[in-house]
Every structure is written in structure tokens, then in C-alpha cells.
Amino acid sequence: MSRIGVVVFPGSNCEYDAAAAVTRLGDQAEFVWHTRTDLDGIDGVILPGGFAHGDYLRPGALARFSPVMGAVERFAAAGGPVLGICNGFQVLVEAGLLPGALQKNRGLTFLCQPTTVVVSSTSSVLTRSATIGQELVVPINHFSGSYTCDDETHDELVSNGQIVLRYKENPNGSRDDIAGVANKAGNVVGLMPHPERAMTSLLGSADGVALFESFLGLKAPQPALAH
Amino acid sequence: MNYHVIVDVTLRKGIADPEGSTIERALPALGFTGVTNVHAGKSFRFDVEAESEDAALEKATALSNRLLSNPVIEDASARIGERS
Numbered sequence: 594m595s596r597i598g599v600v601v602f603p604g605s606n607c608e609y610d611a612a613a614a615v616t617r618l619g620d621q622a623e624f625v626w627h628t629r630t631d632l633d634g635i636d637g638v639i640l641p642g643g644f645a646h647g648d649y650l651r652p653g654a655l656a657r658f659s660p661v662m663g664a665v666e667r668f669a670a671a672g673g674p675v676l677g678i679c680n681g682f683q684v685l686v687e688a689g690l691l692p693g694a695l696q697k698n699r700g701l702t703f704l705c706q707p708t709t710v711v712v713s714s715t716s717s718v719l720t721r722s723a724t725i726g727q728e729l730v731v732p733i734n735h736f737s738g739s740y741t742c743d744d745e746t747h748d749e750l751v752s753n754g755q756i757v758l759r760y761k762e763n764p765n766g767s768r769d770d771i772a773g774v775a776n777k778a779g780n781v782v783g784l785m786p787h788p789e790r791a792m793t794s795l796l797g798s799a800d801g802v803a804l805f806e807s808f809l810g811l812k813a814p815q816p817a818l819a820h
Numbered sequence: 821m822n823y824h825v826i827v828d829v830t831l832r833k834g835i836a837d838p839e840g841s842t843i844e845r846a847l848p849a850l851g852f853t854g855v856t857n858v859h860a861g862k863s864f865r866f867d868v869e870a871e872s873e874d875a876a877l878e879k880a881t882a883l884s885n886r887l888l889s890n891p892v893i894e895d896a897s898a899r900i901g902e903r904s
Contacts, residue, residue: 694892
């Protein structure tokens, strides 16, 4: 059984859903307050959705300087699995743990709707148990979710298989329909959709299970995943 | 010395600016024609204690690049200004 640390910033609001997704699949979830400076005994880290530090300045801009982020950086550098969902994704790009940036949605509206995402790479801790081309229905819930990066970064993302999920129908104007990306090693992943809200068909979709099953059961630190 | 610094944060060239283009599209409906090239950004004002103008601007630029802007998509420019 893995112990998954769910980081809680002031303003996080998806930490209980994330923890419930973890325990539903038989693993252990532990809340990690943002002032903590160690991740001892933790096998994987989730940065959940919400509005960390009020999303002031830019989403994730202040959260990246929370004390816990030093520990998250060391954990990631050692190969530990790190997953950023929605606001957690925004924190990871602001912290430089993932490339690119998230801008306001192209239509300038807050989007809260189911989306279909397509698995475009399986060399990440979030998609290693999925198959390329697999379609998953997962809800989105964001205002600043339009992924952007420069041409050079995009070329690297494509050639390294770092684009993990793409929208089937792009809701927010993100570059190349990107919904989620990984770092080069594949152990740090961020996505705008909320897989923790797609854990049972009773609530519309159970497609998040495939993603959580990939993420769970990994032990940290572990060597970088092969591509 | 105490200097008043104004920092403008704008989206880098080539980065989509949906706010700017929405404002630009709205203007003709209000009768403002001939307004183009609209860009939206943020402005910050603060006082900096430093030995010279250059030192104040250097400090402002450093903190702008570290916190006020995201260099992946934004440019920050600092200048000495009048207190408002």
C-alpha cells in the first residue's frame, strides 16, 4: 500500500476529493500542510485543485514559494511521483517543475464541464497503465487553463513524449490541444482536468480510475521511467 | 533614498492576449473607432529604499522577474514614477 501525500495550501479545495480517490483504490492518503518541509515516508505527492493563496498575482505564483515546495522539488528530483491537478498543475509550472505556462481561457469564461481527453503518451506516472489513443471523460473546472509554451519547448514536448493528454475538443484554446504534460523523466505530471472527480459512474464517469491506478502503487524515489 | 517604482507587466510578443483582443473588439460598438493594437497587462507601484535610482530599479527588476511576472509568458519593465 502506498502513502500518498496530498498537499494542502490555504485555498486548496479539492484535497478531500483527491484523498478519497486514493483511498477508494486501497491506498493511504495523508494531508500535508503547506508549511511542512519534509515528505518523509511519502510514496507519491498530489497537488490538488483550488485557489492556493487566493490565486493572487497569478494562479500558483505565491504557492510555489510555500515551504513545502522545496521538499516537493527534492522529491521530484529524486524521481518521486508528483501529480498536479488543475491549480496543482498551475503551481508546478510556476515552480518550474513542468515547462510552459497556463493562461486565461481563450473565451475568457470559467469552464465547468465534462471533457473528453485522449491519452497521447504512456511514458508518465499518470498514464503508464493507459493506452495511446484511449479516450477518457474527465471534468474540467478552471479559468486559467489554456496551456502555452514557446516553439522550442513544444518541439521538445512532442519529441520526448511529454504531452500526456490532449482534449478531443479543445475547450480553452490551449496550444496543440494540450490538457496535461509531464517532465522529461515522466515522474512529474500536471493536468487541468480533474480525474479525482471521475471515480464512479454514479457521478458521471469512472474514467479517472485508469489515471489514478497508474499513479498509485509507485514507490519513491524510483529511477526515471524509460521512454 | 526612497524611490517610487512603477512596474508594468505585459504579455510577451506572440503570446495570445484574449483580454486585449476582447477589449479591442468591444470598442467600435461604443463608438470608438480607429483603436487598434490593444494589449492588456498589470501595473504595480511600490516604494524602494535604495542608494540610487539605478539600484532601486535593479531591485525592482529582480523582484519583478522572481515574483511579479512569469517570464515564460510575460515581460516586466520597471521605471521611476510619481507617487499617486
